[in-house]
Amino acid sequence: MSLGERVLVSLGVFVAAGGIGWAIDYAVRYVLHALARRTHWVWSEIVAESLRGHLLAASILGGGMWISRWWEISPTATAIVDKFLAVAALFLLFSWIFRFSVRAVRHLLRGSDGRIPAVSILANVVRISVVLLAASVILQTLGIPITPLLTALGIGGLAIALALQDTLSNLFAGLHLLAARQVRPNDFVQLDSGHEGVVEDINWRTTTIRTLANNLIIVPNSRLANTILVNYRLPQPELSLSIPVTVVYGSDLERVEQVTLRVAREVLREVSGGIAKVEPVVRFRELGDTGIHFVVVLQVARAEDQSLLRHEFIKRLYAAYRAEGIEIPSHLGVMRVPKHR
Incomplete structure (x- = not known):
């Protein structure tokens, strides 16, 4: 078979893989959406939305794997292509995990009134955790040792921790507030200073409170964790x-x-x-x-x-x-x- 014919066959495989992937993606998401409407099971909707486009990309990636074997290239080139395809597959997998994790966190934080509170600190922690896990797995797949990198990060992290004591204190104070569920987004609170309002957001450094006069109060998380406050939403809003x-x-x-x-x-x-x-x-x-x-x-x-x-x-x-x-x-x-x- 000539080179031109091989290229045409390869393009045809890619197009066919894309068509099959699109059909599978549409069918799976259609079934999951229908299941969510019929059973009111929210997790079906979450999985369906997180899968959008991923099955199509996975099908095209499978077509690329078949083509790489069909071309019968040299062992060195095959090893390079295999590593590239493995990294692409891992990237696709962690991209789905990233989407699913963020949507799952938003669902778990959804209030009884159906509104989704803004909790930047939790969303950022989930995103960073998935990215770090993906980076470590991909580096290991590429044969890059991560032990020296972790050692360097450990030494550098100690110096950074000393320099960012206040920032880290606010970060862990925010995580503690959310874990203890003492203060949550959409809670109406009154601080010991007399300020009161609705908690808008808890991010990695501060908590934002919107007063009844529509002004914003910015409170460091560490100070909020150590203050005496009244939460008018707990144990019940009445x-x-x-x-x-x-x-x-x-x-x-x-x-x-x-x-x-x-x-x-x-x-x-x-x-x-x-x-x-x-x-x-x-x-x-x-x-x-x-x-x-x-x-x-x-x-x-x-x-x-x-x-x-x-x-x-x-x-x-x-x-x-x-x-x-x-x-x-x-x-x-x-x-x-x-x-x-």
Whole structure:
């Protein structure tokens, strides 16, 4: 067979391998997508998306292996081609592992509301781990010893660790926070400094918190790990909102309680963030200098809803007290709330 004919046959094999690979890739992903839709098994979808294009590339690579044997080249050239194809196969394998690992981590971190939190530190750790593993395997396949390289990296790593103590401290503090699940993306937290907001991201150095005013607070991971904070999402996102109220001496406390509970039920039923199925509570606390103090306890769905519920409750309670003639004390004396005329 002439050289030209060999080249044409080789091109035909590549085209045929590409066509077969495309068909296999399409068929496998179609079956996996159908299985995911029918059984709602998310891992089928993850495997299907991570396989996109890899079966086609594997088929073309198989065609290349067949052609390398068919050409009957010299042993030296065969060894070189075999190493090249082995490296290509390993690269393809680890490329799939890379895709699958990232998608698997994103699925495992997916919240109950379906949103995927941003956790840069975990995604980067997975990526770096796969790349390092792939590099070590490929170097060994090429016959390059990695022991001297690891020794050099160990000595250099010690010097780098001493120079980057703060950075490494933040890195391991971030990993500790995620492993302990004390702070997670989408958690609403309040720091001991008084700052509060939703955790946006935990990366290799800092944690980003978005406040209700839509500003960002950047906290080093090591400092966050050592601070005292309140996590309003744990053990559950629902929480009790306590609102202090005071009425003057001489008030009919039964009527005060009835009016207050009526307003509280109305707010929980009509205002977003209130949990109407949980009955509000009124608890008288003490006989103070200016009047009788008590608290109203409302059940709130999320910490972010406290402000609106408190606002609506105070506004409507004042209107109800005004309509009922219930008096509210002030530091200047009794505040008489006249009824509507």
